[in-house]
Amino acid sequence: MDIYRKTLVKLLAERFEDLIQESDFFEFDLHQIKELLSEDQIGTRSEVVVFLAALKWLNHDIHNRPIHSSDVMKCVRFLAMTLPEVLACLDPPIMNLIRFEPQVKEQLAKALLYISAKSVDMETYFSQFRPRPRQLLLKKNLSFSGASVSMTSKLTPTTQVPNDQLNDVKVGFNSVMSKRMSSTQVPSDQLIAIHSVSTHCGLPRYVQLSFHF
Secondary structure: OOHHHHHHHHHHHHOHHHHOOOHHHHHOOHHHHHHHHOOOEEOOOOHHHHHHHHHHHHHHOOOOHHHHHHHHHOOOOHHHOOHHHHHHHOOOOOOHHHHHOHHHHHHHHHHHHHHHHHHOOOHHHHHHHOOOOOEEOOOOOOOOOOOOOOOOOOOOOOOOOOHHHHHHHHHHHHHHHHHHHOOOOOOHHHHHHHHHHHHHOOOOOHHHOOOOO
16 A cells, blocks of 8 residues: 555545445445554544444445455454443444354454453463454544444343353353463353354354454
């Protein structure tokens, strides 16, 4: 990319939230949208907005663009989100079934694993998942209740999981982590989140994912 093109993309990225409200945004081609969504400095307040913008671009030409969904979604840094943000991405207002696509399922599962490990100070064991830093240029004041982002997850921190299923998750999580943290217990709320997200993503069991240390 020449210096002038790079400068232009950077300027567009800095006014990202304004840009995605304009009709010109939908005229970007695949290469241009990937350049924009891959910028390390972006004028938004949440990575969820980047996710929504990607969905809007794909949905604008629903007959042709969804074949590029995997390429476009690779630009979304789910790993840099918080747990509530990832949960919000499980129930988007458009293209709801995108979470079942293999690439997106894998991204969400990795984000869940990394965020859960980070919550118990064990993210170093998943350093291969560490997200590339992205600077969000706007003040973060989003609420994930559905009011500010026009999207909400049907799952909440109070989601109830039957005891036998919760035990399955505990066993699965402990078996994955046993070599590194055999004496470390993962909080129940994190285990509930793991089970909820894996079920909502269409993953039959969290423990069926394969991670290598």
